[in-house]
Amino acid sequence: MFSVLKLARVRGAAIACLAAVMLMMACYVVPQVYLAYLVSADRGAGEVLQGIWLYLLLSFLAYPLSYAAYMLLVFWKTGARRAFYENAFAQTAGRVAQAANRDGEKKFGALISANGQEIVSDSVDFVHAVAGLLFSSVLSVALISTFVMGEFAAAYGVTVALSALLIWRLGKWPANTATFFEKAYNQFIAALPEGWLANTLGESMVMSRFLRLFGRRWSLYRRAALSAMNADQGFNLLQAVCIWVPTTAVILWRSPSMSTTEVIALAVVMPQLVQTLLEVSHLLQNVTWYLSIRGRVSWLNEALVEEKADLGQRFDTGLLRFSQKRDHAWDDVPMAGFDDIVSLMREPGRYAIAGPNGSGKTSLLLHLKELLKERAFYLPAQSFLFPAVKTGLSTGQRKLRDLRSALDAARGRVSVILLDEWDANLDPANRERISAEIDELARSHAVVEVSHRARPSSSTS
Structure with missing residues (x-):
């Protein structure tokens, strides 16, 4: 059976790509937090200037690392797509009963079509995004909590707990709507070639009947797309509440007792703190995305189930x-x-x-x-x-x-x-x-x- 991680094929080029992504994230996170630490510790102008130079150097280094990461991502995606094709052929080998079955031929065509490839690509993007966001957010929380504002770790913990509770209670909602959307989409795609011959031969009566059928499938696909969109947006709105409320509450609670240097340090690190919260938000959106991909992959599983025929x-x-x-x-x-x-x-x-x-x-x-x-x-x-x-x-x-x-x-x-x-x-x-x-x-x-x-x-x- 396919799984999202199996589709993503995490090995070789994938591991190298993720390593490059993590180094790139570290180049963005470490110098900014270090600079805020120097300010909060009231270090001399010379040390602060060294921190600024380190900040600029590592920020520049992030660009070649980004290039390497995306080059490795290309190798990763193309390798995963090839493996998907080979696995699909291996899974369908031996189904002699389907050789004279046009429905079986259409099903296999849909399986290895651009839509099937899109699911593979989305699975790779999911693993790539989650690994980068998870590393960057955890590193940011650890550094900010250690050197600038210790309470940020507690706020992060509350966010994780609330988000986990949200996913546990409502996670099936986006997954189920994604499965419904995937089935409706493939029914829509499968209908497209059916009117080709009648249209080519100019059979208007047959074409009018086909267009009515096409219209019904189009309406079903549109309803499924709207349902999936509403599920994703509603889930993301609830996630935003879980993410921003704990950190905002900590900053409001700490601000009256902060010294001037602490306020300056918080101001320096604030872009990274906000970026961290956005990364947490994107990370949780990727969890929602995972539930959606898993729902879509269930269609691939069904397509690969061997049909018994005597x-x-x-x-x-x-x-x-x-x-x-x-x-x-x-x-x-x-x-x-x-x-x-x-x-x-x-x-x-x-x-x-x-x-x-x-x-x-x-x-x-x-x-x-x-x-x-x-x-x-x-x-x-x-x-x-x-x-x-x-x-x-x-x-x-x-x-x-x-x-x-x-x-x-x-x-x-x-x-x-x-x-x-x-x-x-x-x-x-x-x-x-x-x-x-x-x-x-x-x-x-x-x-x-x-x-x-x-x-x-x-x-x-």
Whole structure:
């Protein structure tokens, strides 16, 4: 199962990136607090001037560290995205039942789409932001409490306690609305290609029906987006109360008894103190963000759950006709059940399956592939299995290229070759050439082919 941290892939470049971020944060925090400490301790002008020079030097050093951090962030994100693709392919491997399922194809397309990649990117951004904000805020609180105003640590503790209570009691609110939004968004995206063919063909009646459906899904998506926005903003407002009230109360309580130097020191460190509170606010917003991402990742989990499907129930051997090519002629072969078909595959030869539409010819081939696994090679009927290496090919030319690639890949690697309507979209000349190649391959392999023709194509009959 995916988790936010697993999606973010915290290793290698990620650790180096976080280290650079922490060094950059330290360059911003340490010199400002140190300068405030020198003022509050009533040190001489020389030491204060040294503190100013240190402040300027470290502030400048933060820029190259920032560049290094963002460069490493690029490596981190690209590595996480590649790992996501590879994991998605690994998780969906072996789902032979989905090979002829257009819904399964759409689902996988949505899984690895730009939206899936956005979730990966958001997970990386979450870990990156939380690590930086947590380090900077804790360092600031520790330094300010030690050298300028000790009560700030108590205010920070109250803020953390109140925020933890808020997240515990209301954390499911933004998470649930984010899950609702993610599902609505993906339903909206999945609807977009459905009207393409009707629109291209100028079928106005079909398009008007599609646009009504599209409008309903758009409305659902908009309601989900507004609901998620209201949940996030409401939660953030409650967090702001938890963050600012304790520190404001401490400053109001301490201010009447502060000396002039303490007031000056507080004034010097005030920008960093305010920045720390803002970082705490952003940190808690990231916790809310985490709940939202976790809700979105739940959609990825659902998409990767293996769907059980019994291919053996999708075909009827009683409606199918089996034949074997012997001595340049096709002879019918009686089959009592699926076990007889599997037994036939143990010997080399060229076998054909025919039958009416809906009788389960493709499902039978897929079931054989599911059973034989790596021992069999399956070439689909409608999709192009091999990546395109050349543009401008017609459907028949691509089919011919894929078929020849399949035959080349099968030689010496598998014992059974499953061809689903291999002769579709091929002209007679190419059909005869490929058929001759299949005849040759059938001398050493069991070749099972599906065709809508009365008899499969043959080079000699």
